[in-house]
Amino acid sequence: MNGSTSEYLPMLIQSVFALGFVAMVLIITHLIGPSRKSAKKLENFECGVEAKGNARLPFSVKYFLTAILFVLFDVEVIFFYPWATNFKEFGMDGLLSMALFVALFLLGFLYLRKKQAFKWE
Amino acid sequence: MEWIFLLDKTIIAFIAFSITLLIATYSTYAERKIAAFLQDRVGPDRAGPFGMFQPLADAGKFFFKEEIIPATSNKFLFIIGPGIAMTTALMTSVVIPWGGTLEIGDRLVSLQVSDLNIGVLYVFGVVSLGVYGIMIGGWASNNKFSLLGAIRASSQMISYELGMGLSLISLIMLTGTLSMSEIVEQQHGFWADGYFSWYFFKQPIGFLIFIVCAFAECNRTPFDLAECEAELVGGYHTEYSSMKLGFYMFAEYINMFISSAFMASLYFGGYNFPFMDDLGLSQNWITIIGVIVFFLKIFAFIFFFMWIRWTIPRFRYDQLMRLGWQVMMPAALLHIFATGAVILFNQH
Numbered sequence: 001m002n003g004s005t006s007e008y009l010p011m012l013i014q015s016v017f018a019l020g021f022v023a024m025v026l027i028i029t030h031l032i033g034p035s036r037k038s039a040k041k042l043e044n045f046e047c048g049v050e051a052k053g054n055a056r057l058p059f060s061v062k063y064f065l066t067a068i069l070f071v072l073f074d075v076e077v078i079f080f081y082p083w084a085t086n087f088k089e090f091g092m093d094g095l096l097s098m099a100l101f102v103a104l105f106l107l108g109f110l111y112l113r114k115k116q117a118f119k120w121e
Numbered sequence: 122m123e124w125i126f127l128l129d130k131t132i133i134a135f136i137a138f139s140i141t142l143l144i145a146t147y148s149t150y151a152e153r154k155i156a157a158f159l160q161d162r163v164g165p166d167r168a169g170p171f172g173m174f175q176p177l178a179d180a181g182k183f184f185f186k187e188e189i190i191p192a193t194s195n196k197f198l199f200i201i202g203p204g205i206a207m208t209t210a211l212m213t214s215v216v217i218p219w220g221g222t223l224e225i226g227d228r229l230v231s232l233q234v235s236d237l238n239i240g241v242l243y244v245f246g247v248v249s250l251g252v253y254g255i256m257i258g259g260w261a262s263n264n265k266f267s268l269l270g271a272i273r274a275s276s277q278m279i280s281y282e283l284g285m286g287l288s289l290i291s292l293i294m295l296t297g298t299l300s301m302s303e304i305v306e307q308q309h310g311f312w313a314d315g316y317f318s319w320y321f322f323k324q325p326i327g328f329l330i331f332i333v334c335a336f337a338e339c340n341r342t343p344f345d346l347a348e349c350e351a352e353l354v355g356g357y358h359t360e361y362s363s364m365k366l367g368f369y370m371f372a373e374y375i376n377m378f379i380s381s382a383f384m385a386s387l388y389f390g391g392y393n394f395p396f397m398d399d400l401g402l403s404q405n406w407i408t409i410i411g412v413i414v415f416f417l418k419i420f421a422f423i424f425f426f427m428w429i430r431w432t433i434p435r436f437r438y439d440q441l442m443r444l445g446w447q448v449m450m451p452a453a454l455l456h457i458f459a460t461g462a463v464i465l466f467n468q469h
Binding site: 006007008009010011013014015017018019021022023025026028029030032033034035036037039041042043044045046047051054055056057059063066067070073074077078080081084085086087088091092094095098099102105106109113118119120121 | 123126127130131133134135137138183184185186187188189190191192193194200204207208211212214215234235236237238242262263264265266267268269272275276279280282283286287290291293294297298299359360363364365368438439442443446447450451454457458461462464465468
């Protein structure tokens with residue numbers, strides 16, 4: 001086992017703690033909480049008014065667009081990380097080549113702005 | 122040796138885990154007391170001296186309340202949602218360096234559960250998994266208000282994650298590493314080479330962008346549109362009761378605690394404090410004082426979170442999205458280039 005893999009073991013220990021805690025507490029509350037169910041109680045709560053239909057409804061496409069744009073930009077942000085870690089060795093060349101990348105990044109950004117992807121009114 | 126290493130880490134993980142839960146529980150008390158203080162009220166004062174046992178009573182009540190799973194909901198996802206939110210919140214603390222190293226016998230024990238060399242990226246990865254907890258919970262409730270709250274919360278969180286990621290890049294350019302323990306070690310003491318060694322003084326604008334995004338990421342006011350009572354009944358957890366509601370609440374407070382710890386260690390020197398080398402104390406004492414100092418910094422940030430909550434009103438949704446996409450992202454990009462130029466200027 002070398003230095004970096006052995007560092008992942010404690011992380012696994014912590015995840016066992018976390019998962020164990022969550023599962024245990026959910027089971028305990030399920031067992032010790034009272035259970036007096038009735039049809040009215042199990043209805044959805046919509047401000048006390050009778051619920052109409054169900055919530056499997058279409059929603060504004062803006063949210064979907066936001067999610068897609070996030071995936072796109074987040075991948076580009078990830079590309080920054082290895083570059084940033086080694087920035088001091090790259091020096092001027094690094095900054096210039098990143099300028100090209102960011103120019104493309106900004107071009108996409110401006111296009112989206114023009115297309116009003118960020119407009120929410 | 123391997124087993125002793127694992128034993129140390131298990132003990133540290135257990136202590137860190139318990140402290141996280143304890144602080145999350147008592148943050149609710151702190152929030153109510155601080156809210157009361159800022160609004161000239163008394164706050165909880167019945168359970169125990171100064172209402173000190175109030176959070177324990179609340180936690181106990183979460184255990185003994187009836188669980189209600191709405192008949193029309195998706196049962197499996199309804200249970201999984203808060204579970205994911207809580208688990209991911211508890212997993213982020215792994216890479217936080219709680220203190221320096223302790224000398225026990227002839228061994229050096231570092232007070233960090235896992236010193237991953239990609240620590241910063243790990244935190245981002247786990248934090249973005251937290252979005253699933255909210256989205257799944259809101260969708261599974263089969264309630265229109267929960268769904269709206271969940272969609273709002275998740276699109277807000279992913280929008281601000283971009284600004285957050287970009288603002289950290291300029292910090293990474295200075296540190297040259299993603300390991301949390303190395304970043305904290307680089308900020309040793311308070312003053313080095315004729316300048317402050319804490320990264321806040323080298324990256325004040327980066328820190329500003331980061332803290333705004335951290336507020337949005339934790340769904341705290343002024344970005345708490347997910348639970349905007351005036352428009353949505355209660356946000357993504359409208360249908361939740363009993364401990365599942367408790368998990369969503371605790372996850373929020375744990376996230377606040379962890380992001381405070383994250384900011385304290387990345388920008389405010391973590392467990393480092395001024396004159397730590399001039400005190401003439403042994404390594405162990407320095408470490409112990411360091412841990413206390415680190416927690417004081419975290420508490421200061423938590424107080425700041427609460428202070429903001431009772432000072433600034435909530436944004437409108439279009440304002441929130443505009444701030445995230447059209448202000449934070451370009452500002453962070455510009456900041457990267459400004460940082461790059463300054464680093465190059467200093468090299469020559």
